Amino acid sequence: MEEHYTIGALSRAAGVNVETIRYYEKIGLLKTPLRASNSYRYYNHAAVQRLQFIRRGRELGFGIAEIATLLELADHPERPCCEADQLAQTHLRDVEQKIKDLQAMQLVLQQIVTCQSDIAADCKLIETLGSH
Amino acid sequence: MEEHYTIGALSRAAGVNVETIRYYEKIGLLKTPLRASNSYRYYNHAAVQRLQFIRRGRELGFGIAEIATLLELADHPERPCCEADQLAQTHLRDVEQKIKDLQAMQLVLQQIVTCQSDIAADCKLIETLGSH
DNA sequence: CTTGACCCTGTAGTAACTACAGAGTTTATG
């Protein structure tokens, strides 16, 4: 059970690339790992889980600061989770707003893309952007 | 009709902030304007239109490089606009992909947000991120 | 013993701005 990982093994296990792991360490999202005599980083299974937690958070669109808060909470299961709820709700609203913004773009772009003209003079896209 | 604008007036007229205008000039998206004797930039109405074109492009989610291409085309109405069509189509696909990604996040977040527990130990968000 | 696959640190680049600092200029007000 006493598995340990080099940074490359951790990378594969958690699905996060090596440079990113070092970056997370630098910004304090991952605590500094043990070092072997050759100064290589060595990680344990807990690090894999922590990194997977981070990756899943990122996949849901949470920012680094938000994930740091969530990790803190995960480390202290006795604390109230209203902060996590708050984060999730705010983030959901952000996501929904982004979807709306993108759908508005989509609508305009769909109208433009039907353009069949040959020259820029009557290209719908150019016309749309240049209209007063 | 011979209106001229300081950078602040241009900013208000086009809805793009002053720092951004100077930034666009630096990266070559706007050509260097005339200068008054006090070294203040002075713009004409064409600059307003050009900047509005850029703003609309950005609002549709186009990148700076893409907008540079579109401006080139707008300046040469005799050229074929297949490049603009191509840009619009590619960009539309990107937007649609982003919408899909965000909708996937939305779905997961909506399930999480229904969480009614009091402590982090059984918070759905933390649980979701930490599940093996 | 050498080749290739790792690992290290540190710096710079990405996108598209935004935010100063520190200075000069112009305009409005008393």
Next chain:
DNA sequence: CATAAACTCTGTAGTTACTACAGGGTCAAG
């Protein structure tokens, strides 16, 4: 007319979350 607010200038650094080297050291296989 003085002065203060509002504007302009240049130049640099910060933002987000990484990614991409450069220039080295280390380790395992053949």
